[in-house]
Amino acid sequence: MTNLVKEAPQLKEEFEDLIQSDHRDMIVFTGLTWGDIEHLTHVRLIIEPHITSLVDTFYEPILAQEQLRDIIDQYSSTERLKQTFSEYILDMFQGKVGQDYVNRRIRIGQIHHQIGLNERWYLAAYNHLQTEMLTILLREMETAEAIKTYHAFKRLCSIDMQLAITTYIESYSTSLLHFNEARKAQNLKLSDTAESLKTQSDLMKEKVSTQKQETERMTTSLQQLLKDSLAMSSEMKLTQDETTTSIKRLNEMVAEVEKSKNQLGHLQESSINVGKITQTIWEISKKTKVLSLNASIESSRAGEYGRGFAVVAREVGNLAADTQSALESIRAQIADTQTHVSNVNEDITALSERALAMNTLTAAMNERLNETSKRVALNYEAIEQFSMFVSDYQHHFEELLQEFNSLTTLSNELTDLQLTEQL
Numbered sequence: 001m002t003n004l005v006k007e008a009p010q011l012k013e014e015f016e017d018l019i020q021s022d023h024r025d026m027i028v029f030t031g032l033t034w035g036d037i038e039h040l041t042h043v044r045l046i047i048e049p050h051i052t053s054l055v056d057t058f059y060e061p062i063l064a065q066e067q068l069r070d071i072i073d074q075y076s077s078t079e080r081l082k083q084t085f086s087e088y089i090l091d092m093f094q095g096k097v098g099q100d101y102v103n104r105r106i107r108i109g110q111i112h113h114q115i116g117l118n119e120r121w122y123l124a125a126y127n128h129l130q131t132e133m134l135t136i137l138l139r140e141m142e143t144a145e146a147i148k149t150y151h152a153f154k155r156l157c158s159i160d161m162q163l164a165i166t167t168y169i170e171s172y173s174t175s176l177l178h179f180n181e182a183r184k185a186q187n188l189k190l191s192d193t194a195e196s197l198k199t200q201s202d203l204m205k206e207k208v209s210t211q212k213q214e215t216e217r218m219t220t221s222l223q224q225l226l227k228d229s230l231a232m233s234s235e236m237k238l239t240q241d242e243t244t245t246s247i248k249r250l251n252e253m254v255a256e257v258e259k260s261k262n263q264l265g266h267l268q269e270s271s272i273n274v275g276k277i278t279q280t281i282w283e284i285s286k287k288t289k290v291l292s293l294n295a296s297i298e299s300s301r302a303g304e305y306g307r308g309f310a311v312v313a314r315e316v317g318n319l320a321a322d323t324q325s326a327l328e329s330i331r332a333q334i335a336d337t338q339t340h341v342s343n344v345n346e347d348i349t350a351l352s353e354r355a356l357a358m359n360t361l362t363a364a365m366n367e368r369l370n371e372t373s374k375r376v377a378l379n380y381e382a383i384e385q386f387s388m389f390v391s392d393y394q395h396h397f398e399e400l401l402q403e404f405n406s407l408t409t410l411s412n413e414l415t416d417l418q419l420t421e422q423l
Contacts, residue, residue: 014098036152037097044093050136055082057132058125109167243366261348271338285323292317
């Protein structure tokens, strides 16, 4: 108490400096005077024993809320806050109400704001604190003195509450300012993003549109290719049918050639047999001629008796000579016929071989045509499937274009929204 008396002039000066500061209106409005502060220093010893009760009363409504209790436990602890608030209450009875006092109140308000203690709970707690203080004062003092002390305490509490509320407001204002700045930055970023999105969307839409046109041209080409493949397949089928008919006719011709070859063989064999018979007849006629000559000789020897026989022998000789002459002609014709038959047989054999070779070649060509026709059919199916894929691909491009149009619309809406918020 002695120290307070010694420090009173300095403390009073600090309070008067505070009145001359930015806090003047607040102090004048509450009616707080140096006399109030000085009076509170005189009852400090009475209040000190009741600090625990006052602190518990202050935090009782706060700790009754589970949400607030969780917030306190998350950022600090109940005991630490109670210890700090005990020092806070005793500070009100020190007589040191200057700029440092204000700074300490502002700091406490900032702490409560940072941990998420809403201002309505803060004010409600102050109301409980004032009620408890009045109860203690009425119990420890005369009524008049208790009322005087209570009003002094209440006016100082009012200063504290105003400082706390101001701190809350400034913190909210700062948070709101930061929020607005963040929102502006976000809006600017959103605007840039929307513009970039629109640019990219337009670029991609242009590329997709170009790709869609290329796909349409590809589809047209594929359809023409399908048409040409179908026509080629039909022509190859017709060619294959004609080739099959040609093979059939070649087989028939080969059969006819073989038949003619066999008939020529029989003819050649008959000619050989005729030649043999002719040779036999020629031998007989030759012998007959010799016999006729011998008969003529014998008839000459017989004289008058052999004259008739000589006539017969001469006629027989003439017949033999004519027969030999005819046989020579027949033999020449048979030889010529055999030569022609042999040549024809060789030609027919060569023709048969060529026909067989042509038949083999045509059959191979027909087989290749058949394989090619199968490949064309497979290619046709593959082209048809690819055409369906390209059609689906084209459909996806159309859907993608619609998505890009929606994206462009969304970008425009975002830009318009950002401009509206700026206005």
